[in-house]
Amino acid sequence: MDPDTGDILSMCTYPEYDLNNPFQINNDELKSNWDSIEQSDKNIYLQQMWRNKAITDTYEPGSTFKLITTSAALEENLVTDIDKAGQFVCTGGIDIAGTYIKCWRYYRPHGSESLRDALMNSCNPIFIGLGQKIGVSKYYEYLRKFGLVYKTGIDLPGEAGSIFLAEDKVGPVELATLSFGQRFEITPIELITAVSSIANGGMYIKPRVVTAVIDSETGERTEIEPVIKDKVISEETASKVRDMMKSVVALGTGKNARVEGYSIGGKTGTSEDGVNTNKYVTSFMGLSPAEDPELVILVVLYNPTGEGGHQGGGVAAPVAGQILSEVLPYMEIKKTEIEEPEKIETPNIIGMTVKDAKKFLKEMEIELKMKDEIEEINEAEAVITEQIPSQGIIIEKNSYILCTIN
Numbered sequence: 305m306d307p308d309t310g311d312i313l314s315m316c317t318y319p320e321y322d323l324n325n326p327f328q329i330n331n332d333e334l335k336s337n338w339d340s341i342e343q344s345d346k347n348i349y350l351q352q353m354w355r356n357k358a359i360t361d362t363y364e365p366g367s368t369f370k371l372i373t374t375s376a377a378l379e380e381n382l383v384t385d386i387d388k389a390g391q392f393v394c395t396g397g398i399d400i401a402g403t404y405i406k407c408w409r410y411y412r413p414h415g416s417e418s419l420r421d422a423l424m425n426s427c428n429p430i431f432i433g434l435g436q437k438i439g440v441s442k443y444y445e446y447l448r449k450f451g452l453v454y455k456t457g458i459d460l461p462g463e464a465g466s467i468f469l470a471e472d473k474v475g476p477v478e479l480a481t482l483s484f485g486q487r488f489e490i491t492p493i494e495l496i497t498a499v500s501s502i503a504n505g506g507m508y509i510k511p512r513v514v515t516a517v518i519d520s521e522t523g524e525r526t527e528i529e530p531v532i533k534d535k536v537i538s539e540e541t542a543s544k545v546r547d548m549m550k551s552v553v554a555l556g557t558g559k560n561a562r563v564e565g566y567s568i569g570g571k572t573g574t575s576e577d578g579v580n581t582n583k584y585v586t587s588f589m590g591l592s593p594a595e596d597p598e599l600v601i602l603v604v605l606y607n608p609t610g611e612g613g614h615q616g617g618g619v620a621a622p623v624a625g626q627i628l629s630e631v632l633p634y635m636e637i638k639k640t641e642i643e644e645p646e647k648i649e650t651p652n653i654i655g656m657t658v659k660d661a662k663k664f665l666k667e668m669e670i671e672l673k674m675k676d677e678i679e680e681i682n683e684a685e686a687v688i689t690e691q692i693p694s695q696g697i698i699i700e701k702n703s704y705i706l707c708t709i710n
């Protein structure tokens with residue numbers, strides 16, 4: 305999705321079928337005895353095959369939904385510094401009205417975390433805590449603002465609506481599970497549209513596939529203007545969330561979506577497909593370039609059974625990474641230049657006094673450190689007898705040389 309116009313640049317569902325031959329069933333078993341199947345059953349199979357799951361099917365989004373909780377918490381000023389160390393603590397779980405809800409890493413709790421850490425770790429208790437502070441009525445206000453309780457109104461048939469508990473039925477446990485993306489269902493198109501608001505600086509924009517109508521007889525072209533609705537969150541909140549999404553891909557659970565040279569933000573998600581089915585829905589929600597996104601991507605995999613397991617980071621993130629590695633160059637999106645640290649050759653400082661060496665190295669943007677801890681040094685008199693690394697070694701600027709003095 306292009307977050308500035310709402311244009312759906314690409315949307316696909318697998319298994320696919322030939323759109324030029326829509327009555328040809330795509331399932332080999334059904335195909336072999338197609339003629340013996342009752343027409344009414346044929347219709348059901350065809351309807352099933354034609355489903356565009358991105359808009360007709362709801363699913364439980366899981367942790368990708370923490371982006372919504374994060375946005376609401378920032379917008380409500382519940383967190384101001386996203387990097388404040390020790391703002392939160394994960395003890396492995398949290399007691400909510402007598403129900404103990406575990407962090408996925410309950411056996412080795414995350415401990416002290418900033419908001420950025422919590423999102424990178426996808427740590428449930430922190431988001432439950434934020435959900436509690438936001439409260440049911442405010443939380444529902446954000447669901448409405450992000451368009452999650454309504455159909456998007458995309459210009460395609462068969463769009464399904466989301467399934468949320470009525471606001472007055474939401475107790476502490478329901479609010480807790482809502483905060484980390486479970487026990488409700490939305491469509492993929494609703495989620496990607498909500499996250500497009502984070503991508504475009506806070507505006508809700510209606511998704512669309514038709515940008516213009518051309519009269520085949522007269523050639524007259526009628527442009528369809530993008531439909532930009534209300535402000536959902538501030539630009540500042542949106543940019544903070546994107547910055548944290550970047551860390552999720554650079555260092556956290558989304559690192560399999562990395563594409564060298566490009567700035568990508570994202571969030572992974574895993575949830576159960578139904579209750580106690582042992583089937584999972586796993587997903588990756590991403591955007592690029594993270595600083596000023598030109599596209600938003602959502603990959604949803606139903607019941608993955610391959611080597612990567614069923615976690616979003618293991619199976620959905622790599623798929624998103626593969627898609628992005630082809631789409632970003634195709635869209636001519638500029639690579640983010642990765643700054644190579646400046647390098648420098650180490651000089652000889654043996655025989656210099658500490659004072660002279662410090663002054664000399666400062667000009668080269670290198671620091672001088674003592675190899676041994678010495679309480680008091682007369683810098684003007686202490687002479688350097690050894691240095692590590694020795695002269696002529698290539699090191700990065702802003703690093704240091706260790707020395708021993710007489």
Ligand SMILES: [Zn+2]
Nearest residue numbers: 394407414427
């Ligand atoms: Zn945790």
